[in-house]
Amino acid sequence: MVRSGLPDGLDTGEDIRLIAQIADGQTGALSELYRRRGGSLFRFLQRILGEDPDAEEILQDAFVTIWRRAGGYDPAKSGPLTWIMMIARGLALDRLRQRSRRLSGFERFKAVFSGDGESADMASAHLEAEEQARRLGSALCSLPETQRTAIEMAFYRGCTQEEIAQATGEPLGTIKARIRRGMLSLRLRLQNRHE
């Protein structure tokens, strides 16, 4: 899964090498990985958790998890960036679930989209998240609204397909189609960046 010929940010050969060294117990390699990817991961976590001390804590947990699980990383299964991104995302979504306690991601988004009583803060938070996404240069912002919402709810909020369908009032098939088209668009955006 090494992708060469890409800009520095997405050239993963070095990341694979670093993860292999981390698996060998080299803290220097972990330090280098933190230098290379820590900033982006931190921004990603802020996207999920907001600019909150939680984001710092999860970034810390993510790199400690990378340190512990590096031996199990298989480049044939996923790229190194996907691997570390999904580790961070999983931890962040866990935190998000803890934070929301009884409110599931679906309920929160339902509140946001339905505009009912308790949802004023949620709606505000959602708008804030959108603003933050734009500010952080999110690629999702370039997608059509329907695709962006579906992917954002799944990727940044950990909502299931059913939750997204219920929240948006669209059939499950439509949600799947939107997610697919959104993912294709993201991939297209990546290609355009490199051409």
Place this chain on the structure above:
Amino acid sequence: MNDSTHRAMVASEEQASLYVLNLLNADDLQRFEAQLRRDTNLRGVVQRFQAGLETEVFAETAPPAPARIWAKILEQTRMDGAQVLMFPRPFRRWAQRLSAAAACMALGAILHSWWLTTRYPVMGVAGHPGLRVSTRSVPVAPAVDVYQETVSMAVATITKPDRPSTNGSVLGGNAGVGGNAGVINHSSEHPLETANAVLQGKIRALNSQLADLNQSLNQAMIIPSGVSRLYVFLLGQQELTNGIPSNLMDAPGQTSSLAESLARMAGERMALALNSSAGSGLASDGVSRSGSSNVAGSPAPSEVEPVGKVALVPAQPAPVETSTSGLPNLTTSDVADPISASRAVTRSNSAGISPIVFSAPDSGLYAVAVPTAPPTGQHQLWIRAVDGTVSSLGVLTPSSSPVSVVTFERGSADGMFMSLEPVGGSFQPSGPMVGAQNPVLPGLSRP
């Protein structure tokens, strides 16, 4: 592409997009992963979608993550068993600032001297009465020569680059002010060319002087900062009785006198660990003159077979006369270019030997057991900087000189470790790291 093919492709892409977003339920996930193993095209689709998400997260340049988080990560990984020994921070901020200020003042003095020379010449140059050269010199920090102490008793020597001694060398040599640089060619018939030659010579001399000054300042910074001396010596019974001068021993196998002598040599602030007798494992006799004795407990003797140890000594400036008076067998240590490495590369321990036998962290002191190297390899010491960069401290080579002294700047040092490398050493750690357990810093062994 017919309809059915297109539908199949769309369905695959849908599943792939749900897969990369972790949206598949358990059954679908299992089915999809089974298909993924068989279908290379599907793997390609998944990879492309993953790359799309990576673009979302990593493509844009982000500001660096906070350093404070990294400090916490490092702390946690060390609790997990990162094989790096910690040093306390050696340089304080005020010391760095003071050094910087001193360097600036010295530079200013040099430039002022040069300016005065050109504007108000005070000394005539032979053959050219109209041309005068100042002999003003710049005081420098006390020179410290830390590479000359070696006790010839045992087996290990740490090689280190030969540095020019700074003793009295600042104004000496061809480049010094008043040296050859200022000599004027009497036969010159072009006063302007001659003046130019003089000025060029002075500039070279001043540059050289500045370089010497910087070196002196650097060395002056090394000494009070903490660990600056590395002693390597053999601990076997035979070598103790055969190699160590009798005036350093109370009785065969008893090394307290040696310890104390070495402590004296290190300016009363040295601490070291010694085996009380050969083959007894790592029973440590810690001696600390700095009031920070923090002797490690001994691991089970069956786990280790040390033949030597390394003691890092928090040194005050060690007067040469003190060391030579106490140790008659001092010789000059072998020195060679160290191998500088770019990045840390170490591997988990496989030797099962406890590397640390003594530690006084508050004084920056660690003693490390050095096992016998196989004929095809040598042990190499490494120092790691805060940013993860690893530099070689040198290769431990069999030698008749048992006690070698080597210095290194601890300013940015974050840890030290040892690895087994091919004979001659490596540019970066490539062999197994020596040491699995750390009796001083528990939990350093990695599962």
